[in-house]
Amino acid sequence: MSFRPPVSQRPTARDVAEAAGVSISAVSRTFTEGASVSAKTRERVLEAAAALGYRPNQLARSLMTGRTELIGLVSNHFANPTFMEVFDLFTRELQARGLRPLLANLGEGEDGKAALDMLRQYSVDAVLIATSAPPAGFAASCRAAGLPVLHVFGRAGRSSPVPVATVDNVAGGGLVAGAMRERGLRRLAFLGGSAHDASTIDREKGFADVARKLLRQTIHAGNYTHEHGRLAMHALLDRDDDLDGVFCADDVLAMGAIDACRERGVRVPADVSIIGFDDMPLAAWASYSLTTVRQPIHDMVLHAIDRIVAWMEHPDAVPRSKLFPCELVTRASLR
16 A cells, blocks of 8 residues: 655645545544544554654644643753753653653742743643742642642642652751761761752751751852852851861752862861762762762652643542652762
């Protein structure tokens, strides 16, 4: 069976129907999941479509189904290398399910209105928020717009307006303080990102609860970047050059802190031990060999996608929040 492509550069469903000798509705049913169509008709349609290079028009289909298959993926951590892994996982897993991610950058210091307007303009079917510090009220605004919303890396609790999938940051901070105490470190400091960031707040709390009187200093770098971590570490050492243990609330901050120590001739870990959080791939590089807290990013992303897809299919089945465990990964930056 052979087909001759029509003159038009973009074949239509009508072209496929004529080539296969079937109705346009048969073509539509062939490309609609769950629709009824005989095996013989499906075979003819798919063969004709392949010969013509036809692909269903998703925009036209969305007008009929009321679904765009677009999922808003929202964050403000696009400069953080850890989140490159997160975005890679999200986009690959969404596409594997026939869904298409629509990235929205919240930016720094913005209220999120522009991002929400874009999500609504493109009629996304759901929203995945992938940041620990979205603008205040952003998640609630997405829900008020009638969208299924799940917050990854958010803060679980009764005050959350949407379901959350996140790591146990408080427990992670406690793991770090416990490890430092066990190694005999007694002059400790905490180096976090923004003072308003939920993950920084909870990691600091867990660390302080276990470190107690051993915690001598706390500093907030303001952002999760290498340069912010480097400058904050210099500030810590300017205040107290006798520190022997620093917990950084993010691996990128920790790497900046290690480089600050190198600039000052402070040895890691002989003079000061440094521990991060996330276990990003760079943490294992020999130049840093960073002891860190590993959060199960892969499991969290898969859980978030599975729950948001189920919510889209069953609007009344709102998922529950889930808290994931973390573990300490010991490398050479801890004495």
